[in-house]
Amino acid sequence: MKKPLFVAVNSRYNHTNLAIRSIASYCAVHSKRQLSILEASIAEFPTNILRSIYERLKEESDRDGQIKQELIIFSVYIWNAPLIYEVANELKKILPRALIGFGGPEVSYQAEKVFFENSSLDFIVKGEGEETVKELVERYYVAQEAGKKCEIETLKDIPGLYLRSPSEDIFFTGERELLCTLDSLPFAYPSLEALAKQGGEKELAREAYFDDRLDPDIHIFYYESSRGCPFKCSYCLSSIDKRVRYKSLENVFAELDIFLKAEVRLVKFVDRTFNLNEERYLAIWNYLLENHNGITMFHFEIAAEQFSDRVLDFLQKMPRGIMQFEIGVQSLNPDTLKEIHRHADIEKLSKIISRIPSTIHSHLDLIAGLPHENIKSFASSFDQTIALKPDMLQLGFLKILSGTEMESYAKKCVGEKGYQWIEKPPYEVLQSPDLSYAELLFLKDIEESLDIFYNSGNFKTLCLYLLEKKYSLFHFFSVFVDYCQKKELFKVKHKTQGWAEIIAAFLDTLEKTSETEKLYEMKESLYELLRFDFMRLVKPGKIPSWYKRQYNKDAHHAALLAHTEIKSTRESYAYSDYDRFAINPFSFEKISDEQEKVAILFLYAKPQERTSGQIKSETDCIVLEK
DSSP, X not given: OOOOEEEEEESSTTBOOHHHHHHHHHHHHHSOOOOEEEEXXXXXXXXXXXXXXXXXXXXXXXXXOOOXXXXXXXXXOTTTHHHHHHHHHHHHHHOTTOEEEEESXXXXXXXXXXXXXXXXXXXXXXSOOHHHHHHHHHHHHHHHHTTOOOOGGGGTTSTTEEEEOTTSOXXXXXXXXXXXXXXXXXXXXXXXXXXXXXXXXXXXXXXXXXXXXXXXXXXXEEEOSEEOOSOOOTTOGGGGOOOOEEOOHHHHHHHHHHHHHHTOSEEEEOOSSSTTSHHHHHHHHHHHHHHOOSSOEEEEEEOGGGOOHHHHHXXXXXXXXXXXXEEEEEOOOHHHHHHTTOOOXXXXXXXXXXXXXXXXXXXXXXXXXXXXXXXXXXXXXXXXXXXXXXXXXXXXXXXXXXXXXXXXXXXXXOSTTSOEEOSSTTOBEEEOSSOXXXXXXXXXXXXXXXXXXXXXXXXXXXXXXXXXXXXXXXXXXHHHHHHHHHTXXXXXXXXXXXXXXXXXXXXXHOOOOTTTHHHHHTHHHHHHHHHHHHHHHSOOSSOOTTOOOOOOHHHHHHHHHHHSOOSOHHHHHHTEEEEEESBOTTTOOBOOSGXXXXXXXXXXXXXXXOOSSOGGGSEEEEEOOX
16 A cells, blocks of 8 residues: 655755654654655756655556546645646656545645646645645545545545635635644654654664664754744734644653653754743753753744743753754834734843853844835834844844735835745745835845855954944944945855955045045054954964964964963974954954053864864954053
8 A cells, every 4th residue: 555745945954844744744643644755955866866766656656657636735835836837747657546646735725726736736734734644645545545535525524725626717615724733743753762762772763764764863853832823913824723722741841851861962842932821931941951951952933022030040951052042032123023913022022132152043034025114114113123242143134924914015105116026936025115125236245245254253352343343343244245246256155264355445545525534533443353253163274365374473372371281292282373453352442552462372173072063163362461
């Protein structure tokens, strides 16, 4: 008996698809029916994915080698829709008898459009899929056992499906009731359960481990402890399901224990806003604190303004390496926030974020293209948000998603100066009533500059200095973008050393104008901090021409004697360096006296000592006493 096949095409090779795993596990437990799953990535060619699907189906074929009718369901998201549409249409050519279906947020709210664009498509699973797919799979198996083909007409009594009839009519079978309790959902990663039972010993769980092709050291695991969101953000599909349902804490603890015992590296909670119920989420965090394995990182999307003093006090106990937060700010324009049904108190948010300890990595989000947000307003939101000094600030661009209130709003504002957006995935805005296409392109370059300087951590000291001086980072990036655009520097990929040289040239050629007067006055300090950032990244094999070295070999040797144990002089010099700076990169105190310049010993991690791929965190910088 051939198994139905669930196909996911992930945005990266190390991602996992929670949807197909949850539904496959649900079918296995509640109907004793089996599904086969196949995961690919968008980096693969369509022909390679097509071959993988065919070969997986052939493994399940009868002994005569003939592939009879198959049931294939694709998990469709905004990032993989075009690729899946192409693969599905080609698949129908080689398997014309197959039942091909789509599920996921990308297809649930625009069924007729998706059917029109995909002649290969037989059905769409709308919304929550576990119970709908379970009934569909049972109906398919019944037909198989009777030696018959599963006809579309026999599926019309299964709620939650859009069907294409043989006459090309589109029929909706009716809404599906949501699951009453998430405790009916089995754990989505059964191979991890086998691994956890073996105490993390991969070799002892080889069969389950390799069948699922998951590696706890490499793959990112997604997990949900709740579904639904009570908020009404107009641009978000999660706002459609306002009923919040939870897994019991008993089940959550048991499943978190599997992740911990399997020693996976990263678990991302997909709960749309994790911190809704304080007693509940504090219990989960306390469980992680008391049972952590020293390896697994847990990622949460949170609404920081919901944190009470009790929560913030609890977070002070959280050591590094257990949790990281993603906090959606989106905008700080009051008119924008009102229009999209969000609220933000920058003063309250600032106080709360400042109390989140540095042991918890914090990532803030902004969205460009929202209603009433022009370039000046966005610059203000940007500066106020980055002034909170998050570990990362992500600048995203509005996507007009089908089924959201934002789509209805945007359609009312179309026209020459209204909303325009890409009609196919990713549906990104091309212009808004307040931002032209040219301004959005400019913000794309601001985004790249933000990543080059701040999010990468490569030139973050320079940014922190500007924040300390209360200088607009948006303005700094704007001046830098103008420089790069004139020289077409964004059209070519540059390594970190290349960007350092570009930044040095930018500072060197910076002229004093009415717009850059204050920046011009700081250029010497910025250059010194650029030197510091460059030196702390990695020991340079060759000092570049832009870098003005202030090296002293005797002082370097004395510093090594004072701060290290020299076992090998050659090795000590190979993994260290020394230089002097006209500004203290930690206190930002400017030094005018040549004799009083700040001397710093850089101690670089040896390859075997490195704990991550982020070189910036692997250099000790010791300020030497005068």
